[in-house]
Amino acid sequence: MLRFTLSRFIQSIVVIFAVFTLTFFMVRVVKGDPFAGEKAMTPDVRRVMETRYGLDRPLYEQYFRTLGSYLQGDLMPSMKYQGMWNARIIADSFPISLTIGLAALAVALSIGLPAGIIAAVRRNSWVDYSAMSLALVGICLPTFVMGPVLALIFGLHFRWFNVAGWFESTDWVLPSVTMGLIYAAYIARMTRGGMLEVLNQDFIRTARAKGLSEGRIIIRHALRGGLIPVVAFLGPALAGITTGSFIIEKIYNLPGLGQHFVRSVFDRDYSLIMATVMLFATLLVTVNFFTDVLIGWLNPRVRFA
């Protein structure tokens, strides 16, 4: 197990470094630059701005300077928001996305897991069919439909929540539900699939033959194996869920992190792109690392593969 963990760890470091290098050079190749605006910048002003952010230096030098800063934990200032450090932008917005994401995850798990388990146990009954049809609808409904519909019903019609914004202690509910319902649908389908596979295996039949109760069989024996696909999916999904969604943040006008991923690219804010991508990559790689270790523990075959 130690050897397995260690090799996964080294792989993670290599991946993060590769992402850093690729991102740095890829954003420079794309057309456009951080100083494009509706009114053209005069060459003089452009030169001042380029000097200010070191863009007048050779590309390799910029690369090593950026790398050096990151190694020291300095995420550099944004090129678009004057006087704003990327670290501060992330520190302000990440907790909000994390809150909404974790709540969405809670929504997703509390709906998805039971629905998937019940569907698997009552396979091919009306319970199974209706749960799975609903899940399919959930997967197909995009957030930009679900979001406004929920806001109209619960915000404008019933007036239980704000339609948008991040002010009151209930403002996480609608965005989290919007986001969670989609993931709930995925989780339900995956749980069902995983459970069905396990429930057909010999050791379950053995457990039944030994006279164990159905509830005990499912919870103690089937679930451990049946959840493997869900865990494998949730690991990477966790990084995505907790770093915010551009669409949800736009619909609900949330000051989260998701918008910065998209907007920094539109703005060609090179330094903010780097900061957000590195955050996401580190998060994803970390979560994947733990998922791998967890799956290795859940399923011994992986460890020795």
Place this chain on the structure above:
Amino acid sequence: MPAFLSRCLTALACGTVLLFAGGCSDDQISAREGAAKKIFLINNRSEPRFLDLQRANSTAEHQINLALFEGLVAESKNSDRDVEPGVAERWEPNADKSVWTFHIRKNAMWSDGVPITAHDVVWSWRRMLMKELGSEYSKMLFLLKNGEAFYQKKVPAEELGVRAVDDYTLEVALVGPTPHYPSIACHTSWWMVPRHAIEKWGGITDVMNPWFEPGKMVSNGPFTLKRYTFRRYLETERNPRYWDAATVKLDGVRFYAIESDNTEERIFRRGQLHATYNVPLAKIPDYMRDHPDVISNQLNLAIRLYRVNIARGPLKDVRVRRALGFSLDRQSMIDNILRANEKPALGIVPPMEGYEGVKEFRFDPAEAKRLMAEAGFPDGKGFPTNLNILISKSEVAVQIAEAVQAMWKEHLGISVGIASQDYTVYLTSQQQKDYDIAFGGWNADYYDPATFVDMWVTEGGNNHTNWSSAEFDKLVFDATQCADAEKRLKILHDAEAVALKDAAVLPIYYITRTRLIHPAVKEWQPRALDNRLWKYMDLISPPPPCSMDDELKRD
């Protein structure tokens, strides 16, 4: 349930609860509460990128600065064309209107009580003209005598055309006669910044100098900066030291940065905004029909147009370009797509008091056909099919481009494509002149036709069309040398006519600003430049009845 799973879920639940406890802490006020507390809630659409007055370049920053600062003169409450006293109580020009003397009022002071003097203005304008500041509006001050030379560091500061005669008298020497200078001086690039505050917190041109942060910023307008939370809102509060504080009615203005039209409309209906930034395109007709008292619709001093890259294939031929212009049914686009009382643009300059615009591009398909035939493309035969209209991915730009595509097909028999690019790429393509025809626009910086005309001079930073005309350049130059206001407008008119005749720019429509306005708002004054005069705005509490009360009054 396996122990690990239950532990994971418990940890997740605990973490979530903890986060919520600390997550939301900002207060929110409804439009009705805001009216009672005299705090105006407005959507400003985007986050300010530069809070430093002299670096500001976006409309969002501009609206905020209008509340925080004030220049020597200000836009008049009564007319878009006139100005009224600001920090200067009176002013007078010399005979040829090339030197202006401003008398600064003795009771003008910064929000920390430091008096404003003529020396502050001199220092501010020198800062504005420092290259290292990297301000996009520095070139507005090239109107000052030696302005450009000082910017290029060819003359010392003493030779710049601004001088403090004494603490309260400012002498401004311009490059030439400028009868409309007071209108130009309304623009924020001519306003003053607090030298003592800037020098206290860091280098004069240091981009990380935090002088504009709440608690540090010193301003001289009707309001001061109270609070700014990135991506939430920026709030200003009444400035008791403002020289005309008695006139100010509001106690504060809160600027939100809600980007989506649909979201802000829902927030408005929830009773949490006094004024939206826009109205969703699809909902404009419904609001105009059902809630005419809530929707506000004002013609703005701004134009939407097509730039034609005259170096591209058949677009080199002026007859082709003119045919493209004559075959656009602008009224039909307004009636069927825009639907917010926009006006068809037949010339470059929007309707403006005192200026007679050129009406060139009336809808004339017969003339367009004739011109195309003359250029060798009768009924579009032989016309290349690889030309594209370059647009960014905005809803309006797409729909207009599709309409134009259909009109050119119908009236000229030609097919053009639509090339849609990300906003930054779209801007870069235009700057690199890598396009055929491009959708674009221009919003006035100040109330004068020159702001629309002089951008088309040879190699002008916003020309982008490769078009160049010695005759046009000369007229624009002549206008800058003309002391007679009326004669000057006549010259600008002639220049506009020259530019239109060559059709490197095809005007489409003059825009309107469409917003939803809460009934509590008193006197939402129509402004041609869409600059809010915050010192005169007011809110009534309780709000008078309106057609949306069943929604707005529910909380």
